[in-house]
Amino acid sequence: MFGEVPEGYALVDMPSWAWGGKPQGLFADAGVRCIATDDPGRWLVQTNERYRRQRPDLVQHRELAGPGARRPDFSYLSSRPHFAAHESSAWALEELAAREERVSRTGNPVHAFEAMRLRLLLAEPAALAGQAEHEFTELLQVPLQDQPETKVFADAGAHVFERSASLVWRQKLPLILCQIWQDPLLQVGDIAHVGAAQARNELTFQSAHALADGVYLMDAYIGPLLAALSPSVWAFNVPRMFGSLMFSLGQPVAGGSSGAEEMLHHIGVPGRDSAMPVARLTPTASATASRWWADALNSMFAVTSDFSVFTDAAGVYLPRRHMTTILTVEQLFRRTTSALISERDTNARRVLMFTALDTVERLTTVQLENLTDFEHARAALEAISESLSQEAAEVLVPGAARAVQALEAVQDGFFLRRSLGTVDVELQVGTGVQSMTPRRAAALYLKALRDATHGHGARRGNSEDRTDALLAQHDGVLPHDLGLLAYLYLLEILVRPDRLREVLRAGCRRPRQSREGNIDPDRGR
Incomplete structure (x- = not known):
């Protein structure tokens, strides 16, 4: 048996049949250093960044072009790995042709951006760099309607949000272990049914797959960033297999209209009852905010993908706790994005806010009645503002500030x-x-x-x-922007990764009670 587990390490139980009989290969792909213990099937593991005492390399931002870039670097896209075959179906290509025809017919800029995204989404890997450069050049040339010499998106930028393959495996590994926990055949090393599923081209390890798939394309995790200035839009993304290709517009544009844009809008629900001015950004604010967001995600994932955080008092890894944390964090990001873009539906935004605040309570241990306290929210806003540069704050702070103002109201x-x-x-x-x-x-x-x-x-x-x-x-009147409280506290979590680590670690060290009041029998091995 292994003695006392050092700080930053975890004892992980891994079946000997994993990764073709070489579990150390799976750990290596996850960016984890492993040491076999005297206990068969048990490994002492530590993330590479903690072992080397260096900054994690899980999420990266790169500015390909824009006011902050020395020179355009779209060729970088050609070097990006694709972890799955890129497929463009005949149906998708037909849809693209239909969208492009609509643009030529309507001249609607919304339709033009949709066609642009589809072209980049469907571009073959070898053609992506050239297509992205072409689309960016076209974006820079869009003229102001009454002043053709003035370019609307002169400060536009092109960016890449890239996640490492290690992060994907760190997120997947606890889900695999949880599936093994529920599969009696896998528990005894019988993997014939897994091989049969692979032969049928089926996904073999599917535990909570659709609840934790946002890390693959990074769409779930950059959603709140893209929607930060809602109801204005300042950027849009194109999901690719390496992460997301993002285009910032340089200046926000109105994200919606007061009239009906589709038939569902004729079903009346209360939404925003006053116009919101469109903000102005300094030329490099978009790149600065994007870089900060990527760095914050990198620090957050360094916590949520660290196996040592999810250990009991003896240092034994608890994959179930790790799985539920991964699902909880992604849930918070997705629901915050939905709350941010629910401009037409105050009721939907409010419900999303409450369920997101329940999630915040789980990740911070701050009770809801404190999260809805004006002074507590104001202190959170001040902490966020102090951690951001002035340029990053231009994009990231306004929505959070409106939430605090709404709470006071x-x-x-x-x-x-x-x-x-x-x-x-x-x-x-x-x-x-x-x-x-x-x-x-x-x-x-x-x-x-x-x-x-x-x-x-x-x-x-x-x-x-x-x-x-x-x-x-109370008269029951609640400001529409109250629903942005979820965004405020998501930002606070991002600026305090060390606090997140403390909360998650402490939660695993406390014995979990069952509904009958008994200690959870499934902790540890």
Whole structure:
């Protein structure tokens, strides 16, 4: 048996049949250093970056062209590996032709960008560099309608968000181990059914596959970045097998219109009720924000892909905890993106915000009533702003700032306080009165609305009167931008990777209770 596990290491149980009978090959592909222990099937592992005490190399940003680039470097795209065969079906090519015909017919810039994305999406690997350079050159030449000599996207840029193959394997390995945990044949080394599935060209290890596939194309993880200035759009991406090719426009453009753009828009739901001005960016703000985002993702993945974070007190790796963390993090990114782009539907944005805040609570251990507290949110915004350069903040901070302003405005909804002339909110609870500041009342009011996901009315007797009193004293008007609170706290997680490491590590060291109150029997081996 191995003795005390050193800091930064984990004891990982891996079947001897894995990776063709050479599990060390799988660890190597995951960017993990492994040492066999005296215990058969158990390995002592440590990520390469921790072993070498160097910066992780899991996510990289590269500016191919733009105001911050010395010279265009689209040839870089030709060197990027493709981890799967690139396929362009006949149907996809027909769709592209139809989109290009529509552009020539309508002249609609939205249609033009759609056709541009499709051309880059379908381009063969050998042709991608040339196609990207051509599209970028065309983008730079788009004229202002009334002033042809003025170019709308003169400060446009081309960028690559690239994830390493090691990151893919680090995300996949815990899911593989969890599938083995549930497959009695794999547990005893019978892999015949796996080989049969491979012969049928089926995906063999599918545990939670569709809940954790955002890392392949990086679309899930750059979604909040692309939507950061919503309802304006400042960039768009093209998913490729190495990550994402992104084009920044240099200046944001309106992301939607007040009128109906498709038939579903004729079904009336409340959305934003006032116009939002389109921001102005300095020429290199897009590249600076993109580079910061990639660096932040790199630091975050260094935590969430570190096997030593997901170990019990004895240093034994817990793949189930690792799996659920991977799914939780991706869920937060995807739902935050959906909240950011839900400009036409306030109800959808609010529901997405609440479910995202539940996820934030899991990743930070900060309770919801604190996440909805104005002073707590303002402190988070200040910490975010202090960690960003002025140029990066031009893209990343406005949405978070609007969320904090909206949270402060929730306090104004306690109309009865104004009518009665009281400083605090005076809740009639039972036979007495509970007095609280508007700030505290607003935080509890939002918590009550989150709990109302299952229906209004508290089920616990000690909170029912207070919840009903809060509902009765507030006018129910909530700013549309309140739904951006999810984005605020996602940014805070990104600027504090060390705090994320502490929370995740502490969560694995605490015994997990079953519903019956017993210690979880599945910890460890």
